[in-house]
Every structure is written in structure tokens, then in C-alpha cells.
Amino acid sequence: MIKMESKINVRIELIKEFEENELEWRVQSCGIKNNKPWAMVLVYVQARAIQNRIDEIFGWENWSEEYREVDGSIICRLGVYHNDRWIYKENGASKTDIEAFKGGISGAFKRVASSGFGIGRYLYKIESNFAECSLEKKEGFTEKAKTKDGKYIYWKIPKLKKDYTINSAQLKLLCTLQTQAKVSDDDLKAYIEKAFKIDSRKKLNSVQFENIINRLNKKIKGEAV
Numbered sequence: 001m002i003k004m005e006s007k008i009n010v011r012i013e014l015i016k017e018f019e020e021n022e023l024e025w026r027v028q029s030c031g032i033k034n035n036k037p038w039a040m041v042l043v044y045v046q047a048r049a050i051q052n053r054i055d056e057i058f059g060w061e062n063w064s065e066e067y068r069e070v071d072g073s074i075i076c077r078l079g080v081y082h083n084d085r086w087i088y089k090e091n092g093a094s095k096t097d098i099e100a101f102k103g104g105i106s107g108a109f110k111r112v113a114s115s116g117f118g119i120g121r122y123l124y125k126i127e128s129n130f131a132e133c134s135l136e137k138k139e140g141f142t143e144k145a146k147t148k149d150g151k152y153i154y155w156k157i158p159k160l161k162k163d164y165t166i167n168s169a170q171l172k173l174l175c176t177l178q179t180q181a182k183v184s185d186d187d188l189k190a191y192i193e194k195a196f197k198i199d200s201r202k203k204l205n206s207v208q209f210e211n212i213i214n215r216l217n218k219k220i221k222g223e224a225v
Helices: 004-014 047-058 100-117 121-125 168-180 185-196 206-220
Strands: 023-033 036-045 063-070 073-082 085-094 143-146 152-155
Touching: 004 047, 004 168, 023 143, 023 152, 036 047, 036 121, 036 152, 047 063, 047 073, 047 100, 063 100, 073 100, 085 100, 100 121, 168 206, 185 206
Parallel strands: none
Antiparallel strands: 023 036, 063 073, 073 085, 143 152
């Protein structure tokens, strides 16, 4: 049986946010309207960043990935060895238009890492962004996109906002730690209202979440908070 403290520590490390240099932005759609360029972009975590995180948590020798093709889609089976047992999760993705099989492998790996282990799942809460665009290449406009009519536009990588609320995995972890720390719902709610001026744990952002997690961990260990 996995020890509760070990299980919690692993979950904290799995769902941690990534640094901006570990993320990548891709154009979902773009165009030019009234001679003004526009581009809607989405953010993704790099596959290598996920691999590095799994290495750091479990060790390079304690995880594996397997792939198979089913009805034109790629299924990834990701396994980690933890507390004397293998844990496996699966998810899949369609092949991409460019480098179809390679793109399908990358997509399936990222999906199972998110759905199965919570890695990068917070990114799904981030809505599409309209990037700052230009018809000419200027300083800071490092990315290029091609519109449907074959014209090129240049765009800036957006700054990732930090004010989105926590996801279901983080909320579940918070509840688990609260129970371990023997903190009542009323006491936790009172702290959230006093410290952050919000009326529900579901409205916590990532910074506020880290603050509470750190306090609960200290209480569990018997340290002063």
C-alpha cells in the first residue's frame, strides 16, 4: 500500500506548473481583416518537459511508454514504477497533418500524462489567446503563421496569465491535505476569505493554492505556520 505522505508528495510534484520556456504556443487560426492581422493561439507543454518531470519524480529507469495504432489513432500506454508496483494509464490522439505518426505519438503521450497523472492538466483551463500580430517582421514578433489565402503574418508569444483557477486534481489534493492536517472546512474557508478575499476554494488561483498547500504540509509535519 502506498504511504499517504509519499502519495501526496508525488501528486504535488506531478501537477506543478511548468516554466514558460517549457511551454509552446501554436496557432489555432489566423487571418487578415481590414488589413489587420490576427491569430488565435493555444498553449501546450513540451513532450520533453513532461519526460524530464517523470525522470525527476520516478527516475529515468522507473517509467515506460508503449504505443499502438487503433483505427487510425495512436494510443499511448504510460507506466511508472512507484512503491514496488507498476501503475499504467492510457490515452490516445489522432494523427496530425504534418508528420502524422510522430505527431500522433506526441499528442497521445501528452494526453495520457495529463489525464492519467495530472501533468500539465492546468493548461486546459487556459482559454485561447489572441496574439499581438504584425504584417511585417519586427523586434519581438518571433513567430510566423500562414493564412488561408497564403499570406504570412508575424506574432508575439503571449505572456501566460497566472490568475486562472485551480483544476480538479489540485482541488482533490487540497481536500486530501486538509484531512491529513485535521483542518475543518470552516477554518479553511475563514483563512481563504481573510487571506485572499474570496469565498470559495474553487476560486483559488495557482499562487494562492501553493500558499495553502505549503501551510497544510507544515501543519501535517508539526511545524509552525
